[in-house]
Amino acid sequence: MLSLTRSVRYLIPFALGLATATASAATTPRQQWKTDIGQGYQQLASSAHVLEQTASHYCDSPSADTRQQLEAAWKTAFLDWQAVRFVDFGPIEQNSRAWQLQFWPDHKNLVARKVSYALKQDKPVDAAFVDQAGVALQGFPAIEYLLYDADMQQGERALPAADTCHLLDTISTHLAGTADALASDWQAFGDYYVSMDEYTEKTVAAAINGLEILQDKRLAAPMGVRPPHKRNKYLGDAWRSENSVAAMRASIAGFKQYMVPGLTQLLNDAGHPELADKLVEQTDSTLAKANDLPDAMAPFLKTDEGYRKLQSLFIDVIQLEQVVEDRIAPALGITRGFNSSDGD
Structure with missing residues:
Protein backbone atom coordinates (compact mmCIF):
# COMPACT_ATOMS: atom_id res chain seq x y z
CA MET A 1 0.00 0.00 0.00
CA LEU A 2 1.37 3.44 -0.97
CA SER A 3 2.14 5.78 1.90
CA LEU A 4 -0.28 8.72 2.19
CA THR A 5 2.17 10.47 4.49
CA ARG A 6 4.89 10.27 1.88
CA SER A 7 2.55 11.56 -0.82
CA VAL A 8 1.44 14.56 1.23
CA ARG A 9 5.01 15.29 2.30
CA TYR A 10 5.97 15.63 -1.35
CA LEU A 11 2.90 17.24 -2.91
CA ILE A 12 2.77 20.33 -0.71
CA PRO A 13 6.32 21.65 -1.36
CA PHE A 14 6.11 20.62 -5.01
CA ALA A 15 2.85 22.49 -5.56
CA LEU A 16 4.19 25.59 -3.84
CA GLY A 17 7.44 25.47 -5.80
CA LEU A 18 5.68 24.97 -9.11
CA ALA A 19 3.33 27.85 -8.40
CA THR A 20 6.28 30.09 -7.59
CA ALA A 21 8.08 29.11 -10.77
CA THR A 22 4.99 29.65 -12.91
CA ALA A 23 4.14 32.98 -11.34
CA SER A 24 7.60 34.42 -11.92
CA ALA A 25 7.77 35.64 -15.49
CA ALA A 26 11.34 35.28 -16.71
CA THR A 27 12.56 38.64 -18.02
CA SER A 195 20.78 39.34 -8.22
CA MET A 196 24.43 38.28 -8.70
CA ASP A 197 26.01 38.96 -12.11
CA GLU A 198 28.73 36.37 -11.46
CA TYR A 199 26.17 33.59 -11.83
CA THR A 200 25.83 34.27 -15.54
CA GLU A 201 29.42 33.13 -16.00
CA LYS A 202 29.00 30.27 -13.53
CA THR A 203 25.92 29.00 -15.36
CA VAL A 204 27.61 29.03 -18.76
CA ALA A 205 30.69 27.39 -17.22
CA ALA A 206 28.48 24.68 -15.72
CA ALA A 207 27.02 23.96 -19.14
CA ILE A 208 30.49 23.65 -20.66
CA ASN A 209 31.59 21.43 -17.79
CA GLY A 210 28.60 19.16 -18.27
CA LEU A 211 29.31 18.84 -21.99
CA GLU A 212 32.99 18.11 -21.33
CA ILE A 213 32.11 15.36 -18.86
CA LEU A 214 29.65 13.93 -21.38
CA GLN A 215 32.33 13.99 -24.05
CA ASP A 216 35.37 12.84 -22.07
CA LYS A 217 34.06 10.57 -19.33
CA ARG A 218 30.70 9.28 -20.44
CA LEU A 219 31.56 8.70 -24.12
CA ALA A 220 35.31 8.79 -24.80
CA ALA A 221 36.26 6.65 -21.79
CA PRO A 222 34.00 3.63 -22.48
CA MET A 223 34.66 3.97 -26.22
CA GLY A 224 38.40 3.72 -25.63
CA VAL A 225 39.06 6.89 -27.59
CA ARG A 226 42.18 7.63 -25.54
CA PRO A 227 44.98 5.34 -24.32
CA PRO A 228 44.89 2.41 -23.65
CA HIS A 229 42.26 2.45 -26.43
CA LYS A 230 40.18 -0.36 -25.00
CA ARG A 231 36.42 -0.40 -25.27
CA ASN A 232 34.95 -0.86 -21.81
CA LYS A 233 31.22 -0.64 -21.09
CA TYR A 234 31.90 -0.56 -17.34
CA LEU A 235 33.30 2.97 -17.66
CA GLY A 236 29.89 4.29 -18.68
CA ASP A 237 27.30 5.27 -16.14
CA ALA A 238 24.20 3.10 -15.63
CA TRP A 239 25.81 0.11 -17.35
CA ARG A 240 24.13 -2.36 -15.00
CA SER A 241 20.65 -1.29 -16.15
CA GLU A 242 21.86 -0.86 -19.75
CA ASN A 243 20.96 2.83 -19.76
CA SER A 244 24.29 4.47 -20.57
CA VAL A 245 23.04 6.00 -23.83
CA ALA A 246 19.64 6.81 -22.32
CA ALA A 247 21.42 8.76 -19.58
CA MET A 248 23.44 10.76 -22.12
CA ARG A 249 20.32 11.41 -24.17
CA ALA A 250 18.57 12.75 -21.07
CA SER A 251 21.51 15.07 -20.35
CA ILE A 252 21.39 16.50 -23.87
CA ALA A 253 17.63 16.93 -23.60
CA GLY A 254 18.10 18.62 -20.22
CA PHE A 255 20.69 20.95 -21.73
CA LYS A 256 18.13 21.90 -24.37
CA GLN A 257 15.29 22.35 -21.90
CA TYR A 258 17.01 23.97 -18.92
CA MET A 259 20.05 25.73 -20.41
CA VAL A 260 19.39 26.74 -24.02
CA PRO A 261 16.42 29.13 -23.48
CA GLY A 262 18.35 31.38 -21.08
CA LEU A 263 21.53 31.18 -23.13
CA THR A 264 19.80 32.09 -26.40
CA GLN A 265 18.18 35.04 -24.63
CA LEU A 266 21.59 36.11 -23.32
CA LEU A 267 23.07 35.90 -26.82
CA ASN A 268 20.22 37.83 -28.41
CA ASP A 269 20.45 40.51 -25.72
CA ALA A 270 24.20 40.78 -26.41
CA GLY A 271 23.65 41.20 -30.15
CA HIS A 272 24.65 37.68 -31.26
CA PRO A 273 21.49 36.19 -32.79
CA GLU A 274 23.58 34.13 -35.22
CA LEU A 275 25.20 32.33 -32.29
CA ALA A 276 21.82 31.78 -30.69
CA ASP A 277 20.63 30.16 -33.91
CA LYS A 278 23.79 28.04 -34.10
CA LEU A 279 23.34 26.88 -30.52
CA VAL A 280 19.77 25.75 -31.20
CA GLU A 281 20.78 24.09 -34.45
CA GLN A 282 23.68 22.13 -32.94
CA THR A 283 21.71 21.17 -29.84
CA ASP A 284 18.87 19.81 -31.97
CA SER A 285 21.32 17.93 -34.19
CA THR A 286 23.06 16.33 -31.20
CA LEU A 287 19.78 15.36 -29.55
CA ALA A 288 18.47 13.89 -32.80
CA LYS A 289 21.62 11.77 -33.05
CA ALA A 290 21.13 10.52 -29.48
CA ASN A 291 17.42 9.86 -30.11
CA ASP A 292 18.34 7.50 -32.95
CA LEU A 293 20.26 5.18 -30.59
CA PRO A 294 18.88 2.52 -28.22
CA ASP A 295 19.40 2.88 -24.47
CA ALA A 296 22.35 0.53 -23.96
CA MET A 297 25.95 1.28 -24.92
CA ALA A 298 27.44 -2.22 -24.68
CA PRO A 299 26.04 -3.53 -28.01
CA PHE A 300 27.60 -0.59 -29.86
CA LEU A 301 31.03 -1.42 -28.47
CA LYS A 302 30.94 -4.96 -29.85
CA THR A 303 30.78 -4.20 -33.57
CA ASP A 304 32.48 -1.72 -35.88
CA GLU A 305 29.13 -0.62 -37.27
CA GLY A 306 27.78 0.08 -33.80
CA TYR A 307 30.96 1.84 -32.82
CA ARG A 308 30.64 4.17 -35.80
CA LYS A 309 27.21 5.20 -34.54
CA LEU A 310 28.71 6.10 -31.17
CA GLN A 311 31.48 7.99 -32.96
CA SER A 312 28.86 10.03 -34.79
CA LEU A 313 27.24 11.01 -31.49
CA PHE A 314 30.67 11.72 -30.03
CA ILE A 315 31.46 14.12 -32.88
CA ASP A 316 28.16 15.94 -32.42
CA VAL A 317 28.81 16.32 -28.67
CA ILE A 318 32.28 17.72 -29.43
CA GLN A 319 30.77 20.20 -31.86
CA LEU A 320 28.14 21.28 -29.34
CA GLU A 321 30.77 21.77 -26.65
CA GLN A 322 32.92 23.77 -29.09
CA VAL A 323 30.00 26.02 -30.01
CA VAL A 324 29.51 26.92 -26.37
CA GLU A 325 33.14 27.12 -25.23
CA ASP A 326 34.95 28.35 -28.34
CA ARG A 327 32.34 30.66 -29.84
CA ILE A 328 29.66 31.62 -27.36
CA ALA A 329 31.78 32.06 -24.23
CA PRO A 330 34.31 34.41 -25.92
CA ALA A 331 31.50 36.40 -27.55
CA LEU A 332 30.02 36.95 -24.09
CA GLY A 333 33.38 37.78 -22.53
CA ILE A 334 33.34 34.63 -20.41
CA THR A 335 36.69 33.04 -19.58
CA ARG A 336 37.41 29.86 -17.67
CA GLY A 337 40.62 29.53 -15.72
CA PHE A 338 40.33 25.83 -14.92
CA ASN A 339 39.96 22.44 -16.54
CA SER A 340 36.44 21.53 -15.56
CA SER A 341 36.80 17.98 -16.83
CA ASP A 342 39.04 17.25 -13.87
CA GLY A 343 35.95 16.98 -11.66
CA ASP A 344 32.50 15.52 -11.95
Whole structure:
Protein backbone atom coordinates (compact mmCIF):
# COMPACT_ATOMS: atom_id res chain seq x y z
CA MET A 1 0.00 0.00 0.00
CA LEU A 2 1.37 3.44 -0.97
CA SER A 3 2.14 5.78 1.90
CA LEU A 4 -0.28 8.72 2.19
CA THR A 5 2.17 10.47 4.49
CA ARG A 6 4.89 10.27 1.88
CA SER A 7 2.55 11.56 -0.82
CA VAL A 8 1.44 14.56 1.23
CA ARG A 9 5.01 15.29 2.30
CA TYR A 10 5.97 15.63 -1.35
CA LEU A 11 2.90 17.24 -2.91
CA ILE A 12 2.77 20.33 -0.71
CA PRO A 13 6.32 21.65 -1.36
CA PHE A 14 6.11 20.62 -5.01
CA ALA A 15 2.85 22.49 -5.56
CA LEU A 16 4.19 25.59 -3.84
CA GLY A 17 7.44 25.47 -5.80
CA LEU A 18 5.68 24.97 -9.11
CA ALA A 19 3.33 27.85 -8.40
CA THR A 20 6.28 30.09 -7.59
CA ALA A 21 8.08 29.11 -10.77
CA THR A 22 4.99 29.65 -12.91
CA ALA A 23 4.14 32.98 -11.34
CA SER A 24 7.60 34.42 -11.92
CA ALA A 25 7.77 35.64 -15.49
CA ALA A 26 11.34 35.28 -16.71
CA THR A 27 12.56 38.64 -18.02
CA THR A 28 16.34 38.17 -17.92
CA PRO A 29 18.59 35.20 -18.76
CA ARG A 30 19.26 34.45 -15.09
CA GLN A 31 15.56 34.67 -14.29
CA GLN A 32 14.95 32.23 -17.14
CA TRP A 33 17.60 29.86 -15.76
CA LYS A 34 16.24 30.23 -12.25
CA THR A 35 12.80 29.16 -13.47
CA ASP A 36 14.00 26.40 -15.79
CA ILE A 37 16.50 24.83 -13.39
CA GLY A 38 13.94 25.10 -10.61
CA GLN A 39 11.44 23.18 -12.72
CA GLY A 40 14.09 20.57 -13.42
CA TYR A 41 14.73 20.12 -9.71
CA GLN A 42 11.00 19.94 -9.01
CA GLN A 43 10.63 17.27 -11.67
CA LEU A 44 13.45 15.31 -10.04
CA ALA A 45 11.79 15.64 -6.63
CA SER A 46 8.50 14.45 -8.11
CA SER A 47 9.94 11.35 -9.75
CA ALA A 48 12.13 10.57 -6.73
CA HIS A 49 9.01 10.42 -4.59
CA VAL A 50 7.29 8.19 -7.12
CA LEU A 51 10.34 5.92 -6.90
CA GLU A 52 10.12 5.94 -3.10
CA GLN A 53 6.42 5.04 -3.19
CA THR A 54 6.85 2.41 -5.88
CA ALA A 55 9.66 0.74 -3.93
CA SER A 56 7.41 0.54 -0.89
CA HIS A 57 4.53 -0.81 -2.97
CA TYR A 58 6.76 -3.46 -4.55
CA CYS A 59 8.06 -4.63 -1.19
CA ASP A 60 4.51 -4.79 0.19
CA SER A 61 3.16 -6.64 -2.87
CA PRO A 62 6.00 -8.17 -4.89
CA SER A 63 5.02 -9.39 -8.34
CA ALA A 64 6.22 -9.20 -11.92
CA ASP A 65 4.00 -6.15 -12.45
CA THR A 66 5.18 -4.24 -9.37
CA ARG A 67 8.78 -5.11 -10.21
CA GLN A 68 8.28 -3.64 -13.69
CA GLN A 69 6.75 -0.53 -12.15
CA LEU A 70 9.71 -0.21 -9.80
CA GLU A 71 12.26 -0.48 -12.60
CA ALA A 72 10.34 2.09 -14.65
CA ALA A 73 10.17 4.47 -11.68
CA TRP A 74 13.93 4.12 -11.10
CA LYS A 75 14.67 4.89 -14.73
CA THR A 76 12.36 7.91 -14.86
CA ALA A 77 13.86 9.45 -11.73
CA PHE A 78 17.41 8.65 -12.81
CA LEU A 79 16.90 10.30 -16.19
CA ASP A 80 15.32 13.35 -14.54
CA TRP A 81 18.56 13.67 -12.57
CA GLN A 82 20.62 13.36 -15.75
CA ALA A 83 18.64 16.22 -17.28
CA VAL A 84 19.67 18.71 -14.58
CA ARG A 85 23.00 17.12 -13.69
CA PHE A 86 25.01 19.85 -15.46
CA VAL A 87 24.19 22.37 -12.70
CA ASP A 88 27.28 22.24 -10.48
CA PHE A 89 26.80 25.37 -8.36
CA GLY A 90 24.40 26.53 -5.67
CA PRO A 91 22.45 24.08 -3.48
CA ILE A 92 23.78 21.01 -5.34
CA GLU A 93 27.18 21.75 -3.77
CA GLN A 94 25.85 21.32 -0.21
CA ASN A 95 26.51 18.02 1.56
CA SER A 96 27.92 16.41 -1.61
CA ARG A 97 24.41 16.20 -3.02
CA ALA A 98 25.51 15.38 -6.56
CA TRP A 99 27.47 12.43 -5.19
CA GLN A 100 24.56 11.44 -2.98
CA LEU A 101 22.35 11.24 -6.03
CA GLN A 102 24.90 9.51 -8.24
CA PHE A 103 28.20 8.12 -7.01
CA TRP A 104 30.06 7.96 -10.32
CA PRO A 105 32.60 7.19 -11.63
CA ASP A 106 33.01 4.17 -9.39
CA HIS A 107 36.40 2.81 -10.42
CA LYS A 108 36.75 0.70 -7.25
CA ASN A 109 33.22 -0.78 -7.40
CA LEU A 110 32.49 0.87 -4.07
CA VAL A 111 28.72 0.76 -4.64
CA ALA A 112 28.80 -3.04 -4.75
CA ARG A 113 30.98 -3.21 -1.66
CA LYS A 114 28.78 -0.83 0.33
CA VAL A 115 25.57 -2.61 -0.62
CA SER A 116 27.05 -6.00 0.20
CA TYR A 117 28.25 -4.75 3.56
CA ALA A 118 24.84 -3.30 4.38
CA LEU A 119 23.14 -6.61 3.58
CA LYS A 120 25.52 -8.51 5.86
CA GLN A 121 24.43 -6.62 8.97
CA ASP A 122 22.84 -8.61 11.79
CA LYS A 123 19.64 -6.59 11.52
CA PRO A 124 18.02 -4.54 8.74
CA VAL A 125 19.75 -1.20 8.26
CA ASP A 126 17.92 1.98 9.22
CA ALA A 127 18.00 5.55 7.96
CA ALA A 128 20.86 6.43 10.31
CA PHE A 129 22.98 3.64 8.84
CA VAL A 130 22.41 4.87 5.27
CA ASP A 131 23.05 8.47 6.35
CA GLN A 132 26.40 7.50 7.84
CA ALA A 133 27.43 4.92 5.22
CA GLY A 134 28.52 7.49 2.65
CA VAL A 135 27.44 8.55 -0.81
CA ALA A 136 28.04 5.16 -2.46
CA LEU A 137 25.01 3.76 -0.61
CA GLN A 138 22.69 6.74 -0.90
CA GLY A 139 21.64 7.23 -4.50
CA PHE A 140 20.60 5.89 -7.87
CA PRO A 141 23.58 3.52 -8.41
CA ALA A 142 22.92 1.68 -5.15
CA ILE A 143 19.30 1.08 -6.13
CA GLU A 144 20.43 0.13 -9.63
CA TYR A 145 22.75 -2.46 -8.05
CA LEU A 146 19.87 -3.99 -6.09
CA LEU A 147 17.69 -4.12 -9.19
CA TYR A 148 20.10 -5.13 -11.93
CA ASP A 149 23.43 -6.48 -10.74
CA ALA A 150 23.99 -10.12 -11.67
CA ASP A 151 24.86 -11.00 -8.06
CA MET A 152 21.45 -9.71 -6.92
CA GLN A 153 19.34 -11.71 -9.34
CA GLN A 154 19.37 -14.97 -7.39
CA GLY A 155 20.01 -16.32 -3.92
CA GLU A 156 18.60 -15.49 -0.52
CA ARG A 157 19.37 -11.77 -0.82
CA ALA A 158 17.72 -11.20 -4.18
CA LEU A 159 14.67 -8.95 -4.17
CA PRO A 160 12.08 -9.22 -2.71
CA ALA A 161 14.03 -10.66 0.24
CA ALA A 162 12.96 -8.82 3.39
CA ASP A 163 16.31 -7.28 4.33
CA THR A 164 17.04 -6.29 0.73
CA CYS A 165 13.61 -4.72 0.36
CA HIS A 166 14.17 -2.82 3.59
CA LEU A 167 17.46 -1.50 2.24
CA LEU A 168 15.81 -0.56 -1.05
CA ASP A 169 13.08 1.30 0.80
CA THR A 170 15.56 3.10 3.06
CA ILE A 171 17.80 4.21 0.19
CA SER A 172 14.85 5.42 -1.88
CA THR A 173 13.60 7.46 1.08
CA HIS A 174 17.05 9.02 1.53
CA LEU A 175 17.21 9.82 -2.19
CA ALA A 176 13.75 11.42 -2.16
CA GLY A 177 14.80 13.54 0.82
CA THR A 178 17.91 14.70 -1.03
CA ALA A 179 15.86 15.65 -4.10
CA ASP A 180 13.31 17.44 -1.91
CA ALA A 181 15.99 19.50 -0.17
CA LEU A 182 17.62 20.34 -3.50
CA ALA A 183 14.36 21.62 -5.01
CA SER A 184 13.44 23.58 -1.88
CA ASP A 185 16.90 25.12 -1.49
CA TRP A 186 16.95 26.20 -5.14
CA GLN A 187 13.75 28.15 -4.56
CA ALA A 188 15.34 29.84 -1.54
CA PHE A 189 18.54 30.47 -3.51
CA GLY A 190 16.76 31.90 -6.53
CA ASP A 191 16.56 35.58 -5.65
CA TYR A 192 20.25 35.67 -4.72
CA TYR A 193 21.12 33.85 -7.93
CA VAL A 194 19.21 36.37 -10.04
CA SER A 195 20.78 39.34 -8.22
CA MET A 196 24.43 38.28 -8.70
CA ASP A 197 26.01 38.96 -12.11
CA GLU A 198 28.73 36.37 -11.46
CA TYR A 199 26.17 33.59 -11.83
CA THR A 200 25.83 34.27 -15.54
CA GLU A 201 29.42 33.13 -16.00
CA LYS A 202 29.00 30.27 -13.53
CA THR A 203 25.92 29.00 -15.36
CA VAL A 204 27.61 29.03 -18.76
CA ALA A 205 30.69 27.39 -17.22
CA ALA A 206 28.48 24.68 -15.72
CA ALA A 207 27.02 23.96 -19.14
CA ILE A 208 30.49 23.65 -20.66
CA ASN A 209 31.59 21.43 -17.79
CA GLY A 210 28.60 19.16 -18.27
CA LEU A 211 29.31 18.84 -21.99
CA GLU A 212 32.99 18.11 -21.33
CA ILE A 213 32.11 15.36 -18.86
CA LEU A 214 29.65 13.93 -21.38
CA GLN A 215 32.33 13.99 -24.05
CA ASP A 216 35.37 12.84 -22.07
CA LYS A 217 34.06 10.57 -19.33
CA ARG A 218 30.70 9.28 -20.44
CA LEU A 219 31.56 8.70 -24.12
CA ALA A 220 35.31 8.79 -24.80
CA ALA A 221 36.26 6.65 -21.79
CA PRO A 222 34.00 3.63 -22.48
CA MET A 223 34.66 3.97 -26.22
CA GLY A 224 38.40 3.72 -25.63
CA VAL A 225 39.06 6.89 -27.59
CA ARG A 226 42.18 7.63 -25.54
CA PRO A 227 44.98 5.34 -24.32
CA PRO A 228 44.89 2.41 -23.65
CA HIS A 229 42.26 2.45 -26.43
CA LYS A 230 40.18 -0.36 -25.00
CA ARG A 231 36.42 -0.40 -25.27
CA ASN A 232 34.95 -0.86 -21.81
CA LYS A 233 31.22 -0.64 -21.09
CA TYR A 234 31.90 -0.56 -17.34
CA LEU A 235 33.30 2.97 -17.66
CA GLY A 236 29.89 4.29 -18.68
CA ASP A 237 27.30 5.27 -16.14
CA ALA A 238 24.20 3.10 -15.63
CA TRP A 239 25.81 0.11 -17.35
CA ARG A 240 24.13 -2.36 -15.00
CA SER A 241 20.65 -1.29 -16.15
CA GLU A 242 21.86 -0.86 -19.75
CA ASN A 243 20.96 2.83 -19.76
CA SER A 244 24.29 4.47 -20.57
CA VAL A 245 23.04 6.00 -23.83
CA ALA A 246 19.64 6.81 -22.32
CA ALA A 247 21.42 8.76 -19.58
CA MET A 248 23.44 10.76 -22.12
CA ARG A 249 20.32 11.41 -24.17
CA ALA A 250 18.57 12.75 -21.07
CA SER A 251 21.51 15.07 -20.35
CA ILE A 252 21.39 16.50 -23.87
CA ALA A 253 17.63 16.93 -23.60
CA GLY A 254 18.10 18.62 -20.22
CA PHE A 255 20.69 20.95 -21.73
CA LYS A 256 18.13 21.90 -24.37
CA GLN A 257 15.29 22.35 -21.90
CA TYR A 258 17.01 23.97 -18.92
CA MET A 259 20.05 25.73 -20.41
CA VAL A 260 19.39 26.74 -24.02
CA PRO A 261 16.42 29.13 -23.48
CA GLY A 262 18.35 31.38 -21.08
CA LEU A 263 21.53 31.18 -23.13
CA THR A 264 19.80 32.09 -26.40
CA GLN A 265 18.18 35.04 -24.63
CA LEU A 266 21.59 36.11 -23.32
CA LEU A 267 23.07 35.90 -26.82
CA ASN A 268 20.22 37.83 -28.41
CA ASP A 269 20.45 40.51 -25.72
CA ALA A 270 24.20 40.78 -26.41
CA GLY A 271 23.65 41.20 -30.15
CA HIS A 272 24.65 37.68 -31.26
CA PRO A 273 21.49 36.19 -32.79
CA GLU A 274 23.58 34.13 -35.22
CA LEU A 275 25.20 32.33 -32.29
CA ALA A 276 21.82 31.78 -30.69
CA ASP A 277 20.63 30.16 -33.91
CA LYS A 278 23.79 28.04 -34.10
CA LEU A 279 23.34 26.88 -30.52
CA VAL A 280 19.77 25.75 -31.20
CA GLU A 281 20.78 24.09 -34.45
CA GLN A 282 23.68 22.13 -32.94
CA THR A 283 21.71 21.17 -29.84
CA ASP A 284 18.87 19.81 -31.97
CA SER A 285 21.32 17.93 -34.19
CA THR A 286 23.06 16.33 -31.20
CA LEU A 287 19.78 15.36 -29.55
CA ALA A 288 18.47 13.89 -32.80
CA LYS A 289 21.62 11.77 -33.05
CA ALA A 290 21.13 10.52 -29.48
CA ASN A 291 17.42 9.86 -30.11
CA ASP A 292 18.34 7.50 -32.95
CA LEU A 293 20.26 5.18 -30.59
CA PRO A 294 18.88 2.52 -28.22
CA ASP A 295 19.40 2.88 -24.47
CA ALA A 296 22.35 0.53 -23.96
CA MET A 297 25.95 1.28 -24.92
CA ALA A 298 27.44 -2.22 -24.68
CA PRO A 299 26.04 -3.53 -28.01
CA PHE A 300 27.60 -0.59 -29.86
CA LEU A 301 31.03 -1.42 -28.47
CA LYS A 302 30.94 -4.96 -29.85
CA THR A 303 30.78 -4.20 -33.57
CA ASP A 304 32.48 -1.72 -35.88
CA GLU A 305 29.13 -0.62 -37.27
CA GLY A 306 27.78 0.08 -33.80
CA TYR A 307 30.96 1.84 -32.82
CA ARG A 308 30.64 4.17 -35.80
CA LYS A 309 27.21 5.20 -34.54
CA LEU A 310 28.71 6.10 -31.17
CA GLN A 311 31.48 7.99 -32.96
CA SER A 312 28.86 10.03 -34.79
CA LEU A 313 27.24 11.01 -31.49
CA PHE A 314 30.67 11.72 -30.03
CA ILE A 315 31.46 14.12 -32.88
CA ASP A 316 28.16 15.94 -32.42
CA VAL A 317 28.81 16.32 -28.67
CA ILE A 318 32.28 17.72 -29.43
CA GLN A 319 30.77 20.20 -31.86
CA LEU A 320 28.14 21.28 -29.34
CA GLU A 321 30.77 21.77 -26.65
CA GLN A 322 32.92 23.77 -29.09
CA VAL A 323 30.00 26.02 -30.01
CA VAL A 324 29.51 26.92 -26.37
CA GLU A 325 33.14 27.12 -25.23
CA ASP A 326 34.95 28.35 -28.34
CA ARG A 327 32.34 30.66 -29.84
CA ILE A 328 29.66 31.62 -27.36
CA ALA A 329 31.78 32.06 -24.23
CA PRO A 330 34.31 34.41 -25.92
CA ALA A 331 31.50 36.40 -27.55
CA LEU A 332 30.02 36.95 -24.09
CA GLY A 333 33.38 37.78 -22.53
CA ILE A 334 33.34 34.63 -20.41
CA THR A 335 36.69 33.04 -19.58
CA ARG A 336 37.41 29.86 -17.67
CA GLY A 337 40.62 29.53 -15.72
CA PHE A 338 40.33 25.83 -14.92
CA ASN A 339 39.96 22.44 -16.54
CA SER A 340 36.44 21.53 -15.56
CA SER A 341 36.80 17.98 -16.83
CA ASP A 342 39.04 17.25 -13.87
CA GLY A 343 35.95 16.98 -11.66
CA ASP A 344 32.50 15.52 -11.95
